[in-house]
Amino acid sequence: MKERPETILEVDSIVTRFGEQAVHDGVSFTLQRGTLTALIGGSGTGKSVLLREIIGLQRPTDGQIRLLGTNVWQDTEDNLNAMRRRFGMMFQDGALFSSMTVAQNVAVPLKEHANVPHALLDPLIKLRLAQAGLEPDVAEKMPSELSGGMRKRAAIARALALEPEMLFLDEPTSGLDPTTARAFDKLVRSLVDDLGITVFLITHDLDTLLTVVDRVIVLAKGKVLADGTIDDILKVDDEWLQSYFSVRTVIDARGEPVS
Amino acid sequence: MPAAAERAQTDAPNAILVSAGAAATLRLTGAWRLAFVERITDQLAALKPPKEFVVDGSEVGEIDSAGALVLLNYLESAGQSTPQLTGFAANEQRIVEQVRARLEAARAPTEHHRERMLEGIGRRAIDIGRGLLGDVNFLGATVVGVAHSVLHPRSVRLRELTVQFEQVCLNAIPVVALVTLLIGIVFTYLLGLQAEQFGANIFVVDGVGIGMTREFAPILVAVIVAGRSGAAFTAQLGAMKLTEETDAIRTLGLSPMDVLMLPRVIALMIAMPLLVFVGDLMSLAGAMMIANSMLDVTPTTFIARLRDGLDIAHPLVGLIKAPVFALVIAVIGCRMGMSVDRDTRAVGMATTSTVVQSIVSVILLDAAFAVFFQELGI
Numbered sequence: 001m002k003e004r005p006e007t008i009l010e011v012d013s014i015v016t017r018f019g020e021q022a023v024h025d026g027v028s029f030t031l032q033r034g035t036l037t038a039l040i041g042g043s044g045t046g047k048s049v050l051l052r053e054i055i056g057l058q059r060p061t062d063g064q065i066r067l068l069g070t071n072v073w074q075d076t077e078d079n080l081n082a083m084r085r086r087f088g089m090m091f092q093d094g095a096l097f098s099s100m101t102v103a104q105n106v107a108v109p110l111k112e113h114a115n116v117p118h119a120l121l122d123p124l125i126k127l128r129l130a131q132a133g134l135e136p137d138v139a140e141k142m143p144s145e146l147s148g149g150m151r152k153r154a155a156i157a158r159a160l161a162l163e164p165e166m167l168f169l170d171e172p173t174s175g176l177d178p179t180t181a182r183a184f185d186k187l188v189r190s191l192v193d194d195l196g197i198t199v200f201l202i203t204h205d206l207d208t209l210l211t212v213v214d215r216v217i218v219l220a221k222g223k224v225l226a227d228g229t230i231d232d233i234l235k236v237d238d239e240w241l242q243s244y245f246s247v248r249t250v251i252d253a254r255g256e257p258v259s
Numbered sequence: 260m261p262a263a264a265e266r267a268q269t270d271a272p273n274a275i276l277v278s279a280g281a282a283a284t285l286r287l288t289g290a291w292r293l294a295f296v297e298r299i300t301d302q303l304a305a306l307k308p309p310k311e312f313v314v315d316g317s318e319v320g321e322i323d324s325a326g327a328l329v330l331l332n333y334l335e336s337a338g339q340s341t342p343q344l345t346g347f348a349a350n351e352q353r354i355v356e357q358v359r360a361r362l363e364a365a366r367a368p369t370e371h372h373r374e375r376m377l378e379g380i381g382r383r384a385i386d387i388g389r390g391l392l393g394d395v396n397f398l399g400a401t402v403v404g405v406a407h408s409v410l411h412p413r414s415v416r417l418r419e420l421t422v423q424f425e426q427v428c429l430n431a432i433p434v435v436a437l438v439t440l441l442i443g444i445v446f447t448y449l450l451g452l453q454a455e456q457f458g459a460n461i462f463v464v465d466g467v468g469i470g471m472t473r474e475f476a477p478i479l480v481a482v483i484v485a486g487r488s489g490a491a492f493t494a495q496l497g498a499m500k501l502t503e504e505t506d507a508i509r510t511l512g513l514s515p516m517d518v519l520m521l522p523r524v525i526a527l528m529i530a531m532p533l534l535v536f537v538g539d540l541m542s543l544a545g546a547m548m549i550a551n552s553m554l555d556v557t558p559t560t561f562i563a564r565l566r567d568g569l570d571i572a573h574p575l576v577g578l579i580k581a582p583v584f585a586l587v588i589a590v591i592g593c594r595m596g597m598s599v600d601r602d603t604r605a606v607g608m609a610t611t612s613t614v615v616q617s618i619v620s621v622i623l624l625d626a627a628f629a630v631f632f633q634e635l636g637i
Contacts (some may be wrong), residue, residue, distance in 0.1 A: 030309035098604040103369070107557050115297045120329065124296075127358065127365040136367030163293050178526040181424050194357040197326060 008033045008166055008198050009054065014063035016049055018034075023049055024060070025222030033165075036192045036199045038209055041219035042240060048170060049200045050219070054082065054200075055089055055168055067163060085113050087166040089161030091175065094151035096143040097255075101138035102154045109161040124156075132157035133187050149180040150228070156187070167203035173208055181205060185212045206245070215244065270320050271295060274302045276312070285310035290327030299326060303333045310338065317346030327358040328365060331365035336364075342478035349409040374378040397594040401532050402520045403588070405528070427523075428490040428530030432537055433481055434487070437540035442479060445473060451554045460554040461564055468569035477577045478625060481584040484531060485617035492523055493613040496596025497606040505597070516598070524589040531585035532578045539574055557603035568631030580628050587624060588617045 009031040016024040023046035031037055041047050054065055059147045065072040070083040096105050106125045110116050116124060126136050132153045143151060143204040152172060173181035173186060185205075189212040191197045203209065207215060208232055216233045218226040218241060226236045233247060242249055272289035285308065291299060291512075314334070316322070322330075334342040344355060408415045422450070450463045496519060499505050505515045544564070550556040556564070595609040595616070 053340035068442050084286055098602050116291050116293070117297055120296060120300065120325075122369055123328060123332065123365040124325055126367055127324060130364035131324065131357070136364050137370075139369060140371070144600075144604075163325055190357075194353045196354070200538075201301075 004144065006033050007031070008068060009200065010064070010066040011050075011054065012064040012066070014045060014053060015061045022222055025164055026061075027063070027222070027223055027224055029217055031198060031200060031226060032199050034191065034192065034196055035214045037201070037217060037218050038213040038216045039200065039202050039219060040056065040204070040209065040224075040244070042244075042252075045219045046222070047219055051168060051170060051200075051202060056084070056085065080139070083107070085162050086164055087168065088156075088162070088164040089168045090152065090155045090159050090170065090172065092170045094143065094155035096145050096151060096154055096158070098148045101140050102134075102157070105143070105154060106139075106158050106161050108245070109158065113162055128152075128157040128160050129166065133183065133189075140142065149176045149184070152184070153187075155166055160191075163195075164197065166198045166200070167179055169199065171204065173203065173205045178207075182211075183247060184208065203233060262299045263300055269384065269466075270325070271300070272299050272320075274299070274306060274438055276308060278309070278637065283309045283317050285312050286315045287322075287330075290320045291330065293323055296325050296329055299329050308337050311337075312473050313343045315344055315346045316348075316351060319347065319351065320576050321355055324354055328354045328362075331355070331359055346423065358534075359390045359599035369445055390609035392404040393598070394591070394594060397597075398586075398590050400516060401520065401524055401593075404516055405524060405586075408521060408525060409513065413500045414523065416518065416522050419518065420526055421524035423522050424530060426491070427484070427527050431484065431487055431530070431534055435483055435534050435537055437539045438483060439471075439542040440545040442475060443467065444472060444543030446475065446542070446551045447546040447549045448553065449464055451549070453458060455554065457520055460550075461557055461560070462552060462568075463554060463559055464546070464564040466552075468543065468565050469540040471546070472539045472569070472574040472577045474577070474625070476542055477535050477580045477584065478621065480531065480534045480538050480581070481588065481621040481625075484527070484534065484585070485588050485621065486614055487526060488530075489617045490610045492589065492592030493596040493599075493610045494606060496520075496593060497599035497609050500597060500599045501601070520589075520593040523593060524586065527580045527585040531581040533599040535578055535581040537546050552592045552606070576628075576632055576637060580625065583624060583628075584621050587620050590618045591620065621623065 001065065011027060011029050014024045014027040016022070027050060030198065039047050039050070049058060053060045054067060054072065056067075059073060061110060063075055064074075068083050068086050070079050072083075075083075093183060096102070097108070100108070103122075103125050104126050104254065108122065110121060112252070129136060132152050134157060138146070138150060138154065150192060156167075156169075156172075169188065170188050173184050178183060184209050188199055188201070192199050201208075202211075203213075213230060215228065216226070217224055218233060218236075220238070220240060225238060226233050226241065233241065270290035270292075270459045272287070272291045272295050275286045275288065277284045277286055285306070289295075313329070331342075334340075344352070347355065418439055445468050447463060450466045453459070454463045455465075496505070499519070505519070508515050508518055545563045547558050550561055551558060592613050595613040597611050
């Protein structure tokens with residue numbers, strides 16, 4: 001296996017201000033390859049904004065972001081475009097192109113950015129759907145015909161199309177029933193374990209945090225309040241964190257210990 | 260870290276068949292990645308493997324699921340449904356196994372549903388029929404609603420009505436004024452070119468007066484309003500339908516007809532005649548300007564001639580048509596907005612449809628009006 005740098009994402013003293021309102025006031029952390037990291041925080045702590053800044057959709061007021069070796073806000077457009085093919089993003093409600101079938105959605109990055117022989121295109125699309133846990137017959141459906149969970153899976157299939165090194169998920173289990181949500185957790189975990197993809201997700205789902213996540217970063221008051229494994233986070237003495245996790249009895253909620 | 264393009268140069272994948280006595284080995288090297296699937300496919304296709312062989316992945320740089328898919332597909336076509344894979348690193352092995360478990364799904368045939376021509380025509384006909392029926396239904400409900408509002412003026416939602424009136428009337432004045440002014444100038448210029456040859460300069464005033472106030476101003480304003488307000492109604496209501504706001508209105512015990520549609524319909528019905536009046540004035544002003552400089556008809560003469568030559572019936576016909584056009588445009592706009600269903604794409608399609616339907620309906624109506632007034636002798 002070719003050696004690759006272990007650090008895949010560096011977020012360095014990010015400051016974000018909207019007018020008077022400071023959302024981030026020096027947020028820094030780094031992510032290691034092959035990990036599943038969750039970003040949590042109360043409403044309005046700028047989780048989604050931070051994610052948008054990391055993937056280059058929204059410019060931070062100050063600070064540096066290096067994703068896959070590329071400085072997201074300073075590198076040339078060519079380098080950025082090359083970098084964009086190496087990560088995938090799943091938006092909260094899927095953001096599938098509504099005028100295309102699921103298969104066409106998945107085919108967009110494949111056709112635009114990869115030289116896939118025609119005969120291989122269809123099997124590859126079906127493989128992506130299967131990797132996202134969808135049946136092959138979903139391929140010809142329109143996004144409007146899908147349930148919320150299936151839309152999210154289809155969005156993952158599209159994000160996986162180019163076999164990214166890194167995957168960003170914005171609230172992957174929000175709006176899903178518990179069974180579907182747990183299946184989704186397993187799916188995300190298998191992407192990390194089987195395909196070696198680094199996953200960074202925003203979530204409010206305690207079950208996700210307690211069962212599949214390797215590391216939790218807590219955002220509060222514009223800074224990283226805590227950073228570590230879920231056990232570390234549970235020990236942190238902070239009012240908001242305490243109330244966040246006290247919603248349920250943690251010990252009972254834990255299923256199989258995370259290996 | 261080397262850029263992706265650089266890696267592409269150094270890590271080109273290869274499939275090499277090595278035979279040692281009876282045992283053959285397929286040795287894989289380089290990056291078996293999605294970026295190279297074309298090369299991988301070609302390499303594998305060029306091989307002539309024996310019945311039995313072992314796949315050696317010890318020298319493979321990396322393999323991703325696309326590479327694994329091509330490899331497994333090839334192995335199966337080469338008669339190795341349970342291939343012997345050796346030498347892969349643990350993580351590479353996991354990727355291959357992950358793909359192998361999904362191989363059947365990847366091969367599932369795609370059922371393309373191609374619509375036949377006759378089926379397509381039938382479907383379109385049914386759609387159009389349903390659409391027209393819905394239009395009539397909606398028109399009826401709106402007329403009842405408007406009549407109710409006229410009989411019970413207190414039931415009209417004044418706040419929403421004024422907001423809508425500002426948007427469809429006041430904000431539309433600049434564009435209406437500009438367009439009708441320019442058309443007034445152009446129309447007078449063309450008429451003037453002909454009239455000058457006969458020295459009939461003064462009769463241009465009659466022509467412009469009748470043409471603009473009776474036909475052009477109402478039609479022009481209707482087209483502008485269809486593109487501006489009709490489309491806006493559809494987009495606004497469509498977006499509200501998508502975000503379930505219209506359902507929320509219903510569950511709060513209100514009716515979308517009262518809260519959303521009637522204010523829009525009534526505002527537009529009041530606004531249109533006013534806009535047409537603005538159009539009349541501006542087009543005559545444009546005509547007056549060009550008549551002065553090109554035809555030696557001074558503004559004083561122009562106005563005097565207008566008073567003698569332009570029967571009041573002509574502007575009135577134009578103004579009477581306006582609210583009818585407004586009703587049709589508003590009803591089409593609102594109805595298309597409410598027909599949007601779950602799908603963001605539908606908003607765009609409905610908006611386009613609104614503009615097309617509105618303009619066609621307005622012109623058809625105008626033709627009907629022409630025949631109608633002709634019979635009445637107006």
